[in-house]
Amino acid sequence: MMTQLRLALKNLVGAGARTWLNVAVTSFTFVIIIFMSGLYQGILAYSKRVTVESEVAGGIYWHPLYDPDDPFTLDDSHGAPPQAVLDQIAEGRAMSVLLVTGAAYINGRMIPMQLRGIDPAQQIVAMPTTSLADYDGDAIPVMIGTGMAKLLGAGEGDAITIRWRDAYGTYDAADVEISKVMSVENFKVDFGILWLPLAVLQEMSNMPGEATYVTVRQGEPLLETASPWVLKTVMSLMEDMIALVQAKQSSAAIMYVLLLALSALGIFNSQVLSIFQRRREIGTLMALGMSRQRVVGLFTLEGGIHSVLALILAFIYGAPLLYLTASRGLPLPMDYSDSGFLIGERLFPVYGPWLVAGTTLLVATIVTVVSYLPSRKIAKMEPTAALRGKIA
């Protein structure tokens, strides 16, 4: 094996530019695949973190009629949570959120929106709800996200008129004041939502003690006794988001395949050319006592070493590059919230050990296979024909 390794290395170095071109393309493929996969992993990790921190925490109990994808359910999806859940709320291990459909009137425009009531003292999701409690004005305090503020063209201290429908189907209206414009990373708690103190919204809507959903603190066990309320685990709440990222990853896989095909083709061609050019050498190796299988092994090894050299080269320039992107993040030139992804102003790729190991294995396997395929021809070569410089 050491003989073959030595010979393979010498042959590769002897092949000069052809070797280094193949190695460069393969290393580029390797780095790009890790980088691109890291971007998606980064998006996923970021989305999960932000979703958990600002929205789903340790899981949610839904009112039995609540369906966030069906706005027509909102009017009826409210009620008092089961006693076991109320106990969790009372102990500060969960918090109620009440949803009421409504609209905002501002600058002569009417904008449909959800009014959401939340306990100002909650510490379960990362939202500055204390601003609702700290408000010392005469109006009803409301909190909106920066995206919503932009949409409304309003800021802190501005008054807007809101309209809503109470539990009996009666419309009512009131002036509210924006006590806080919160900077949130999760557009799902921003766009189309006006946050009010829970007790105020319960009173406004004639729904005392009621909620639409109850969010449980991270690390708290989810109660099976919450029935008929529907228990939603963190994973089930993030299924759509994960599926979306995975769908995008699948599209990106086309590019990976093209890149891999490019480097594999280069190495395949190089192997074919090498075997054609070195027929006499192959015959000599056989005459000196190398078995056909060992010669096949030698050429396969030569091809396989491309992947090792590519990994080394990729490590030399790729590791600092990937480290920099992972630690400093990549600035994004535009707001991607419309894309359905939760993406911050800087995207931090995540290069996990499985990603690196998996990509390494994938590249090494493909390179070795494409090295082996043309080398099989050697096994059919007659030594005398090879010595005369013929293929067969």
Add this chain to the structure above:
Amino acid sequence: MSADSAIQIESLVKHFPMGGSVVEALKGVNLALGAGEFAGLVGPSGSGKTTLLNIIGGLDSPTQGSVRVLGEDLANKTHKQLADLRKEHIGFIFQTFNLLPVYTVFENVEFPLLLLNRTNGERQKAVDEALERVGLSHKTKARPATLSGGESQRVAIARAIVKQPSIILADEPTANLDAENSHNIMRILVELNEDNSTSFLFSTHDEKVMAYLRRTIHLVDGNITSDEVTTPSAP
């Protein structure tokens, strides 16, 4: 077959398909070569010399007949076993030298010993001795591309002898060399034969080689037409 036979060939026939017809390269050759012989297959191009050498070396297979090398019947051998036989007992010298281009002189000569898994120390000693023998101790780090034809063939000889094989098969070893280099090469081979009792079988139509042979086997159109003990005429 005598106990000290290196090569024993009986009724050897070799056919090659060529186009739609079949060429009979060897037509019932019988030959015995003893240990330590210095013999040559002499004949014109196409007479079957190289084919016979290739079959003896296990690089080609006979159509009919039996070939025994060092007592081993080649007909029963797998490719791997034939490769092992060449690796351990047979040295080849080619007309075109066939040195491995990316290896240095030292590494080319060392190569057969690497295949035999010899230790570093054994390899170093054997390679030094072989290169000393062919007068190339000063060229150990040179690459084949930088060597003259004579030097290249001397490296090939060192490579063939370094493992001290029982048989050396030399296919037109002087065909690409000038007269002076041809004589130098042949003198080295004669010395090796005398010192190590290695059996040599040449294929040649070079009169300079013939002048060194102690046995000359004439091959014409695949038949041995004469097989005679000769007295070397070269100095």
